Amino acid sequence: MTTDYLRGIKKALTGSEDTPLVLVCNFEAEALWAKGHVGLPAVPFSGSTRLVRRMEELGVLLAGPDDFLVLSEALDPGFRRYAEELGFALPTVLVPENVDPSRSTAEDALDSPVLLEALRSTAGVLLPMGTTVLEQKLAEATGLPLAVPGAEVFERVNSKIYGRRVAVSAGLRPVPGFECETVAEFLAVLDEVEPLVEQGERVVVKDAYGVSGKGLVVLDGKVKASGLRKLVTRRAARSGDDRLHVVVERWLPKRFDLNYQFTVGRDGAVVFDFVKQALTADGVHKGHLVPAELEPRHHDELRHAASVIGERLHADGFSGVAGVDAILGLDGVLHPLLEINARLNMSTYQGGVTERLLPDGSACLAKHYTLRLAARTPFDAVRAALGPLLDDRDGERVVITCAGTVNANAADDAPFEGRLYAVLVAPDRARLAGLDAATETALTTLESR
Amino acid sequence: MDRSSVVKTITGALSDIMQREYSDVTEETRLFEDLHLDSTSVLTLLMALEDQTGIEVDPESLQMENFQTIGTLADYIEGNLDVSV
Numbered sequence: 001m002t003t004d005y006l007r008g009i010k011k012a013l014t015g016s017e018d019t020p021l022v023l024v025c026n027f028e029a030e031a032l033w034a035k036g037h038v039g040l041p042a043v044p045f046s047g048s049t050r051l052v053r054r055m056e057e058l059g060v061l062l063a064g065p066d067d068f069l070v071l072s073e074a075l076d077p078g079f080r081r082y083a084e085e086l087g088f089a090l091p092t093v094l095v096p097e098n099v100d101p102s103r104s105t106a107e108d109a110l111d112s113p114v115l116l117e118a119l120r121s122t123a124g125v126l127l128p129m130g131t132t133v134l135e136q137k138l139a140e141a142t143g144l145p146l147a148v149p150g151a152e153v154f155e156r157v158n159s160k161i162y163g164r165r166v167a168v169s170a171g172l173r174p175v176p177g178f179e180c181e182t183v184a185e186f187l188a189v190l191d192e193v194e195p196l197v198e199q200g201e202r203v204v205v206k207d208a209y210g211v212s213g214k215g216l217v218v219l220d221g222k223v224k225a226s227g228l229r230k231l232v233t234r235r236a237a238r239s240g241d242d243r244l245h246v247v248v249e250r251w252l253p254k255r256f257d258l259n260y261q262f263t264v265g266r267d268g269a270v271v272f273d274f275v276k277q278a279l280t281a282d283g284v285h286k287g288h289l290v291p292a293e294l295e296p297r298h299h300d301e302l303r304h305a306a307s308v309i310g311e312r313l314h315a316d317g318f319s320g321v322a323g324v325d326a327i328l329g330l331d332g333v334l335h336p337l338l339e340i341n342a343r344l345n346m347s348t349y350q351g352g353v354t355e356r357l358l359p360d361g362s363a364c365l366a367k368h369y370t371l372r373l374a375a376r377t378p379f380d381a382v383r384a385a386l387g388p389l390l391d392d393r394d395g396e397r398v399v400i401t402c403a404g405t406v407n408a409n410a411a412d413d414a415p416f417e418g419r420l421y422a423v424l425v426a427p428d429r430a431r432l433a434g435l436d437a438a439t440e441t442a443l444t445t446l447e448s449r
Numbered sequence: 450m451d452r453s454s455v456v457k458t459i460t461g462a463l464s465d466i467m468q469r470e471y472s473d474v475t476e477e478t479r480l481f482e483d484l485h486l487d488s489t490s491v492l493t494l495l496m497a498l499e500d501q502t503g504i505e506v507d508p509e510s511l512q513m514e515n516f517q518t519i520g521t522l523a524d525y526i527e528g529n530l531d532v533s534v
Contacts, residue, residue: 045513227496
């Protein structure tokens with residue numbers, strides 16, 4: 001059965017809550033939007049590309065039985081059985097016949113005539129995590145309309161520079177900082193912040209397009225500030241390119257990070273979806289906690305911010321789901337717009353799970369567990385390792401939300417890194433912490449020694 | 450700078466960045482898989498190594514092979530030290 005949550009998204013984006021969707025969960029979207037922009041110097045490789053791509057399986061528990069999900073690998077039959085036993089009616093999974101691990105799923109799909117024909121016959125509407133040139137090509141190749149705008153709009157409104165400018169112009173208490181578009185601007189900003197860094201302040205430099213963990217440097221000492229200055233200056237001299245698209249912000253002392261989501265309908269109506277407490281370490285996203293420990297005035301302020309940002313996004317051509325990162329300072333002051341992620345967010349994909357399996361008043365923790373595995377591990381082995389933790393025991397349970405990432409790196413030398421995504425539910429935070437620890441312990445039985 | 454100093458410099462920089470003591474690492478220890486370096490920590494590591502060894506690194510020209518293990522990174526640094534001499 002399709003959840004109310006998904007029906008709401010369908011209604012806002014397609015006009016009908018019964019529209020069949022074709023989901024492509026392209027978690028690598030930011031990397032494509034970043035092309036054509038110059039970020040911080042970076043090594044041209046990453047240890048997590050395949051893991052990020054296989055997060056596409058998070059779409060399984062969002063989509064309903066009338067929907068279609070394009071995945072680069074078929075679902076593990078054990079995970080399918082598990083999800084169905086939880087009561088989820090799963091979408092039809094479509095796998096391109098030509099899959100190359102170095103490509104994204106949309107690229108695989110574009111190179112797979114049989115799949116393209118199958119997509120044409122769905123008569124659905126294409127909903128990518130965020131539109132890049134590839135999903136736009138997929139829409140053209142299949143004749144399926146997009147539920148959301150094209151790549152150009154997504155690229156524009158997902159820049160951190162755009163987000164800061166919205167915060168400033170809308171008076172949404174921006175974090176003290178700067179937007180830079182050239183090396184010269186950046187060096188002038190460094191001149192200003194370096195004395196602060198030397199006095200012990202932390203300053204963060206973020207690529208205009210960077211997902212968590214990438215394109216971000218925390219300046220917490222002289223070596224990093226001068227090191228970054230050297231790297232940026234040398235590269236510009238070498239390439240003759242003076243562009244540099246970054247934001248530079250003071251690292252504010254905080255109680256915690258927040259993430260809230262709203263949906264901008266095609267008609268411009270903005271619906272506030274939810275707010276979650278975000279768990280981060282040095283700017284890298286680690287998970288979400290619900291309910292967020294906020295006062296009523298904070299909720300009011302976030303709803304106001306959502307409405308202002310949603311209106312601005314719609315005026316700039318956007319409709320769709322948008323998440324916003326915010327921060328609650330140690331002083332209790334909210335900074336409601338750190339950055340806009342105008343695309344489906346991690347929490348979007350958990351919307352069906354929380355609607356079905358999170359009892360009112362419960363606490364919930366969404367996170368991933370990193371595994372070090374000696375060999376490809378079928379889902380049934382993961383299920384056996386977690387055993388009774390997966391059952392509902394007095395309002396407490398672990399729900400696995402993505403298993404495809406467990407074996408994403410199985411082609412690497414052992415031990416390889418895998419990830420298991422889960423939503424933990426418990427009556428209160430203390431029991432949630434206990435459940436998290438028990439899950440961690442149970443999963444060690446899978447790991448290579 | 451001899452090989453053992455280079456390895457010691459890398460291990461020290463890694464400890465600072467990852468905020469962990471690495472008493473049991475060897476030249477065979479893998480940077481991504483075993484020590485969980487990510488793109489951000491790689492850049493920070495490069496800046497620290499530039500500062501401590503005097504080499505100049507163009508991050509965009511690096512290959513994944515240079516970052517397989519502590520040993521391959523030491524090879525890369527030694528190669529660049531030779532160039533600067």
